[in-house]
Amino acid sequence: MFAEKLRAATESNNSYLCVGLDPDPERMPHQDVVPFLRDIIEATKDIVCAYKANFAFFEALGIEGMQTLLESITYVPANIPVIADAKRGDIGNTARFYADAIFNEYGFDAVTVNGYGGRDAVQPFLDYDDRGVFVWCRSSNVGAEDFQDLELSDGRPLYLALAEKVGTWNEHGNAGLVLGATWPEQIERVREVCPDILLLLPGVGAQEGDLEATVEAAMSDSGGGFIVNASRGVLYAGRGDHYAKAARNEALKIRGRINVMREAALAGGNGRRSSGQ
């Protein structure tokens, strides 16, 4: 079960931080992707709860991209889950094949998907009840306003209607939501309607999300956990030969800030309680 694996990794590494693997040739200290990611993973594997591989960066490497991705994640310890950040979404018959690729062929523990196609676009992923499925809900970019924030006739923004619906699809307890850490207010609104769902929160670091506000908004007194993801901010924290050490230092810093904020909230004050995951 993905949720159990994540919980165990969170406990053993005392961490709610996921590190995103986004190899950008323009920013990497050298051009060998596998050794670069191996170094990042080895420098952070005892202080993260998960890794998230962004498929776009590997597909852009060309025909060998997926091989490079799979080779890179062989360095992830078996007890740390790896999330396929693929944002796949299509009608049911097609979604079945995407799910087969990501869970069976590549063997990922969890995936991000796009729910625009509705329930039958998401269900083929949810049917793998031992894997996690994060539906893209409220994104971290400015374009999030174009559609996700559109007001429905019942007064709700679209992203909130999506969150509620995904909550009703969570029969196997393996559904989650992706919410940009750049928008703590929206996280709080989603948390109110989905108190027990797992949240994946990217956008900390390079995208300047407010980490403390994000953690506070994501905490739940009904058991819903969260994962904070940082990609560029960790991967490219340092240039030159010390990139692995710089990545570790940055990851340690973010892990610490999350834990401080979480403990402060648990100690009372805002009335929220959460075990995190």
Place this chain on the structure above:
Amino acid sequence: MFAEKLRAATESNNSYLCVGLDPDPERMPHQDVVPFLRDIIEATKDIVCAYKANFAFFEALGIEGMQTLLESITYVPANIPVIADAKRGDIGNTARFYADAIFNEYGFDAVTVNGYGGRDAVQPFLDYDDRGVFVWCRSSNVGAEDFQDLELSDGRPLYLALAEKVGTWNEHGNAGLVLGATWPEQIERVREVCPDILLLLPGVGAQEGDLEATVEAAMSDSGGGFIVNASRGVLYAGRGDHYAKAARNEALKIRGRINVMREAALAGGNGRRSSGQ
């Protein structure tokens, strides 16, 4: 330019039919994907205006899937465009890498994308002004109702708001929309607000779209073209050794029905006019 290439292929093959390449191991007459698709392409290449490769089916083949896809489409004549049906969508920084993969690394003429992330999720694709970009608007599945049909506070359904917005992003004239052929009424509503945009219409054949109603709804007197896509209905028209001949016959039949409908509409009666593309 994708639009010009498409128009030329439409004219030379007298066809508005795109054949979808969806290799499903459970339905293929034999398990050799490249020879199967080669036979399908060779049996149809003089009667189609484009091919559409559904990435999910190739990704599900495993690590060699993309190699299989690229090898298969080497059999497509140089004058026939190939659409990457990938439904990619993510924040701008990530979308740049997906666009790089599909247009530069793999060399496709056009792509389908998911617009849920808003303009900056789509713009990196549109920036390739010589390629086509079809934004998924109203899908052919039952789940389309879950979000795409939600009524906004201004009374419009979401898919229509998306269509209008994509129309305003079409600065390079290379944007299009994907609309399921299973819903002619929705096609007609989109055509009213986007008279000059190119429509990709999947769902004919296996999904039992109403072909005549679809063509009538998609026609425009303002130059907006359309492409009708059939995948399973053509690929798996026949079993056994005669699958290529059966595919050709089915493709000929659909091409003929589209052309008859188109000519009837052009001859008057419904007041619509269209050159198709």
